[in-house]
Amino acid sequence: MPSQQRPARIGFLLSQLGTHAAEVFAEQIQPLGITLSEAGVIRILGRAPGMTQRELATVLGATQSRVVALIDGLERKRLAARTRSTSDRRVQQLELTDQGRDLLPRLRAAAEAQEQAVTKGLSRQQRADLHELLELVAAGQQLDLDVHLGYRRRS
Amino acid sequence: MPSQQRPARIGFLLSQLGTHAAEVFAEQIQPLGITLSEAGVIRILGRAPGMTQRELATVLGATQSRVVALIDGLERKRLAARTRSTSDRRVQQLELTDQGRDLLPRLRAAAEAQEQAVTKGLSRQQRADLHELLELVAAGQQLDLDVHLGYRRRS
DNA sequence: TATTGTTATACTCTATAACTATA
DNA sequence: TATAGTTATAGAGTATAACAATA
Numbered sequence: 001m002p003s004q005q006r007p008a009r010i011g012f013l014l015s016q017l018g019t020h021a022a023e024v025f026a027e028q029i030q031p032l033g034i035t036l037s038e039a040g041v042i043r044i045l046g047r048a049p050g051m052t053q054r055e056l057a058t059v060l061g062a063t064q065s066r067v068v069a070l071i072d073g074l075e076r077k078r079l080a081a082r083t084r085s086t087s088d089r090r091v092q093q094l095e096l097t098d099q100g101r102d103l104l105p106r107l108r109a110a111a112e113a114q115e116q117a118v119t120k121g122l123s124r125q126q127r128a129d130l131h132e133l134l135e136l137v138a139a140g141q142q143l144d145l146d147v148h149l150g151y152r153r154r155s
Numbered sequence: 156m157p158s159q160q161r162p163a164r165i166g167f168l169l170s171q172l173g174t175h176a177a178e179v180f181a182e183q184i185q186p187l188g189i190t191l192s193e194a195g196v197i198r199i200l201g202r203a204p205g206m207t208q209r210e211l212a213t214v215l216g217a218t219q220s221r222v223v224a225l226i227d228g229l230e231r232k233r234l235a236a237r238t239r240s241t242s243d244r245r246v247q248q249l250e251l252t253d254q255g256r257d258l259l260p261r262l263r264a265a266a267e268a269q270e271q272a273v274t275k276g277l278s279r280q281q282r283a284d285l286h287e288l289l290e291l292v293a294a295g296q297q298l299d300l301d302v303h304l305g306y307r308r309r310s
Numbered sequence: 311t312a313t314t315g316t317t318a319t320a321c322t323c324t325a326t327a328a329c330t331a332t333a
Numbered sequence: 334t335a336t337a338g339t340t341a342t343a344g345a346g347t348a349t350a351a352c353a354a355t356a
Contacts, residue, residue, distance in 0.1 A: 010282065011176045011269040013289040018173010020296055021166045037323085054337060063325060068339060090332045090337040114166040121295035122288070127165065130288040133281060134168040140276035141175055192346085209314065218348060223316060245314040245355045313356075322347080329340070 014137075017118075024117050028110035032103060033077070039107055041070055045080060045096050046104045052091050053082075079103065169292075172273075179272050183265035187258060188232070194262055196225055200235060200251050201259045207246050208237075234258065 008016075026036050034042070044059060045051060051059075057067045071094065074080035079100035085091040096104075119127050163171075181191050189197070199214060200206060206214075212222045226249065229235035234255035240246040251259075274282050 007286075008290070008293075009266055009270045010286050010289060011180060011266065011273045013286070013293060014169065014176040014273065015173045015180070016298060017289060017292055017296070018170045018176070020298060021169040021173070025166060025170070035322095052337080062323095064338065065326085065340080066324065069323085088333070088337085092338065111164055111166065115164045118166045118169065118292065118296070122291060126288060126291065129284060130292070131162075131165050131168070133277070133285040133288065134165060134172060135163070136277060136281065137172055137273065137285070138163075138168060141172070141273070143171060143175060190345095207314080217346095219315065220317080220349085221347065224346085243314085243356070247315070311356100314354085315352100316354100317352075318350085320348085322345100324345075325343085327341085327343105330338085331336100332338100333334100333336075 021114065021118050025110060025114045028113050029107065032106055032110070034079070034103070037070060038074060038077075038079070039110075041074060042079060042096065042100055042103055043107060045094055046101065049095050050093050052085075052093060054091075056094060074100070176269065176273050180265060180269045183268050184262065187261055187265070189234070189258070192225060193229060193232075193234070194265075196229060197234060197251065197255055197258055198262060200249055201256065204250050205248050207240075207248060209246075211249060229255070 022036060025039075029036070029039050032039075040060070041056065044056065048055075053067045053071065054064060056062075056071075057064050060067070062070075071080060071082060071092075075082065078097055081095050081097055082092040083095065085093050119130070122130065177191060180194075184191070184194050187194075195215070196211065199211065203210075208222045208226065209219060211217075211226075212219050215222070217225075226235060226237060226247075230237065233252055236250050236252055237247040238250065240248050274285070277285065
């Protein structure tokens with residue numbers, strides 16, 4: 001029997017299960033040779049090719065210098081590429097390479113595997129209920145579900 | 156309309172809402188002058204005074220050197236104290252100071268405020284359902300609900 | 311020899327600010 | 334002047350490994 005005196009709160013459970021879910025996903029993508037942050041960028045660029053670095057920074061909630069480092073890494077891995085915009089030569093437009101695009105289905109498969117692992121032991125109905133309630137919580141928090149915030153967690 | 160093509164999965168929602176919940180809690184404790192990690196340590200020491208550094212490392216899933224830094228910080232803030240064990244002088248036993256113990260009710264209040272903020276917009280019944288489902292997920296993942304894992308999230 | 315804690319060191323993620331090239 | 338991106342630098346948090354004191 002642990003020393004827990006009262007039942008864990010929803011906020012605490014969310015925080016802990018969220019960390020756990022991210023760890024499970026990180027394990028799934030580990031064979032792909034990319035980090036969680038990189039996976040997030042690849043997913044975003046897969047959906048919105050041609051995005052500028054500043055736009056990506058806004059979507060991620062990250063600084064521009066962080067985006068520079070992130071794209072540097074993806075370029076080194078030949079997964080993304082920068083192109084100077086012809087209309088405004090200050091701007092870098094971002095694209096996935098063919099190799100980067102090849103990762104998209106593998107990221108979806110990893111997400112599916114994570115989903116199975118995390119909801120292990122829940123019935124189909126329980127999964128549906130949980131999904132609905134989490135969407136409801138997200139709606140109440142005005143969160144943009146299109147963005148992965150995991151890496152922004154602070155100490 | 157965002158570019159989301161399919162509904163967010165439970166794993167993704169958990170990860171994102173978990174980060175958000177942690178951020179909300181971090182805001183709540185910010186006036187207390189402690190970090191999330193420190194709040195976790197204070198909570199643990201409040202429940203299990205006399206714990207050794209190695210035990211704390213195990214509970215946190217952190218390294219011993221991380222615990223050294225963590226306790227150094229709490230000692231500097233006069234919130235925790237080390238005492239050499241008389242039976243085994245290699246061991247440091249950890250205690251909260253009076254000042255550290257004074258934080259316990261304030262941490263509980265912060266957790267309560269977080270809970271209200273995160274579950275805003277849910278009915279009493281929906282909160283109960285969500286709580287039950289999250290406990291079920293946690294049980295399936297063999298997580299120790301006594302420990303805050305947030306700071307272990309990797310990139 | 312083994313264990314507890316500590317220190318030294320390094321790597322990643324993050325942020326701020328100074329800098330460049332363009333506009 | 335203002336903006337997009339870059340570089341330099343610094344501060345957390347994390348990990349590993351070498352070390353000191355004690356068992």
